[in-house]
Amino acid sequence: MTDSPKAPQWDHLLQAAIEAREKSYSPYSHYKVGAALLTTKGKIYTGCNIENAAYTPSNCAERTAFFKAVSEGERDFAAIAVVTSNGGAPCGVCRQVMREFAPNLTVIIGDIKGNYQVVSLNDLLPHSFGPENLEIL
Ligand code: THU
Numbered sequence: 622m623t624d625s626p627k628a629p630q631w632d633h634l635l636q637a638a639i640e641a642r643e644k645s646y647s648p649y650s651h652y653k654v655g656a657a658l659l660t661t662k663g664k665i666y667t668g669c670n671i672e673n674a675a676y677t678p679s680n681c682a683e684r685t686a687f688f689k690a691v692s693e694g695e696r697d698f699a700a701i702a703v704v705t706s707n708g709g710a711p712c713g714v715c716r717q718v719m720r721e722f723a724p725n726l727t728v729i730i731g732d733i734k735g736n737y738q739v740v741s742l743n744d745l746l747p748h749s750f751g752p753e754n755l756e757i758l
Contacts, residue, residue, distance in 0.1 A: 631702065631739070635731050638704040638720040641667035641682065642733070647707040648672060654682035655704045658690055668688035678699055683715035693723070700727035716746040724751060 634657045643653025646672055654670040668685030670715055680688075683703055690698070702720065703711055711719070719726050719742050728745060731737035 624675045625655040631729050634702040636664050637667055638702040641669050645669040646671045656682040656686040657702045658686040659700045659714050660695050681715050683711050686734050687718050698723040704731045720746055720749050
């Protein structure tokens with residue numbers, strides 16, 4: 622785990638997540654989340670949380686970024702930056718979505734003051750279930 626100050630290689634990704642967070646549609650929780658997903662080829666897909674009056678259809682920022690990227694044909698990911706007001710970590714559902722495509726993904730968890738920590742998805746979701754567990758593969 623790495624703490625502040627910001628390492629230069631994550632600066633750009635964190636900034637993209639901070640900007641994505643501004644697009645958050647969160648009139649119910651008022652908890653804005655931004656994500657920026659980096660492919661192994663260097664392209665960035667951003668996402669924000671999108672809430673809904675019926676609550677359960679809400680989508681997290683990380684999954685918005687992943688679904689945007691995967692729906693554009695991306696499959697190989699290097700890192701994701703997630704920014705909140707207070708450095709909240711990705712939820713369990715998002716961890717499982719990340720794990721499908723990138724079991725060793727680097728996850729940068731930041732706040733709006735510029736503090737951040739770098740963890741591996743392996744540490745966030747140990748002993749995980751993945752595609753290789755399905756006998757059809
Ligand atoms: N949220 C995210 O966008 N990502 C997470 O990993 C945790 C939670 C959102 C969902 C909801 O819009 C708000 O934060 C409060 O839970």
